[in-house]
Amino acid sequence: MKHFGNPTKAIVAALGLAAMTAPALAQQGLDEPFQKPFKEALAGKTVAYVPVAMNFDLTEGWYAGLKKELEPFGVKFVIRDANWNTNAGAQAVTSLISEKPAVMVVHNPDVQTYAKLLQRAENEGIYVIQINMGSAYRSSAFVGANWVEIGERQTEGVVKACEGKSNKIAIIQGALSAAASAYTLKGVENVLAKHPEIKVVSSQAADWDAAKAKAITQTVLKQNPDLCGIVGFWDGMDIGTAAAVKEAGLIGKVFVATSGGGERKGACELVKSGAFDLNMSYDVPTQAAQMAGTIKWLLSSGIKPGSVKGSEYTTLIPITKENADSQMACWNLSDLKK
């Protein structure tokens, strides 16, 4: 108590104490002015999702990712499964236009079919986000892979692996009607134009079908046992390509490049087993997060649909033996759904 004998000192100490405690006592909380309008902009809004089909890793992954990001904000999420039927998809988009959701997330089966419809949707005041497969109409946002880049990088991988070898490669395309397949082929051609030494011994469409891919690859390998690389257009189909390479006993000798959404069973585990040497992944959970981010931004901005147009091309993850073991290179659908 001797310390406080000096009144000046006691006052200073008391003032100091008061100064330290005052803000805490006076705190009423400060309202962040933008969160409430944000919440209001999202709550009760409908986001409609039109994939070419459900039940495969890409579309299931986008669905799970979008749901996880948007539902906590009270966004209603509806799905219209076109189930590989372009007509059904066009009908779904048409009926959605009259139902007027706030946002449509559309996965185009080709470049033309939905183009006019999507333009109409934006004129009617619906934001349109296109995923992975764009249409001829440029809408508010495109989120997806750059197929030309995928084709280029796969082919670069194959060309590099062919150095000092036979320089004979094969191309296993998807379905001829699919623009993703045609764009990827363009990428392949871009690289091959720079490498005249590479000889394409076979370039056939396997219709996204593993059995067909296997049959084609088997025949090609029998004719060209010295083949040094294969550019495949989708990992779901190239399981067949890889099975043919394995049966011919050419794992490690024939470089198999493919691409896909990076789901663990379809991508990382097959790279680890040696079936694929390179799998260009367009990492579906990241795409879903980017889509969700775009939706939040569009809804909270209140801008007129169609008045801004932009693209978010996915940063590709090349999955090879080096990173196939890492937790980040691939994703599990079951975990994403949790």
Add this chain to the structure above:
Amino acid sequence: MKRFRFNQQEIVFAVFALLFLVFSIFLRGFLTPDNMLTLLQNVAVLGILGLAMAIVVIGRGIDISLIAALAVPPGLVLQMVQNGHSLPASLLTAVLLTIAFGLVNGWLIAYAEVPSLFATLATGLLLAGLGQTALFQLDVVQWSPGMDGFERLGQGTILGIPTSIWMFAIACIVVAFLLRQTRWGAYIYAIGDNPYAARVTGIPSRPIIVLQYVITALIGCFAGLVMAASVNSMPTRIFNSTLIYDVILVVVLGGIGLSGGRGGVLNVVIGTLVIGTMLNGMTIMDISYAGQNLIKGVVLLLAVITDSFLNPRNEETAQQGDI
């Protein structure tokens, strides 16, 4: 009629011989033992499916749901093993599902008397839909470690010959035995030739028709297992493909008349060989996809025209829902 049947078979065989000869002379790398094995291996599953289809077509029916039986039960095996069930339990479930499916098909056609074309069109959609909504998580069901060892059904070789060719051979022997050596087989021919006469003579035609569809579904499931083992996965979306037309092509091309009662395993083998030779040759020549479809379409058209020319439809052979 018998003389005509041999004619059809001879024509197709001549086409096969001609194709084979032309490819052997002009296509470098076609006539090698390795390529011959690849050729057979690539069409083995198609051949097994052709055998399944042949049984119902001989009995004057058709089974459009065959691809669903190929895709869904084997897909279920892969899915169940992936979910942690044992392989034998999964296989048993799949076989039971297949039998149930065959029974439904057979009941609809034999007892409810729905034309086979429509009945199987609907049940095929039903089974594929069931698979998609309730059984599978993804369209492509991936191989899982629990299945290890089972891939030998479709991969690797026995005595230097790819396993899938052996599987086709076994299926050929089983079906040939069933059709030619058992009473049931004779009944199937009798029903296909003239269902009313067959019934009048006391053949239990309805149970036999049910049996046909059960056996067909089981063979379809077997083909699916070979296919899944061969590509290490089950792409169940194959139901939406045009595979069923290839199967009908094999059957008709081989000379099994769609009006029933004719043909056998040999016809399926010939049909399969023609398709195999065509596909293999076109792949070696690197013909574009559209070109391949064109050629396949022309060949199917020729086969169907030849069929209706050699086995003309009349009141006796016409049937409801005839294709």
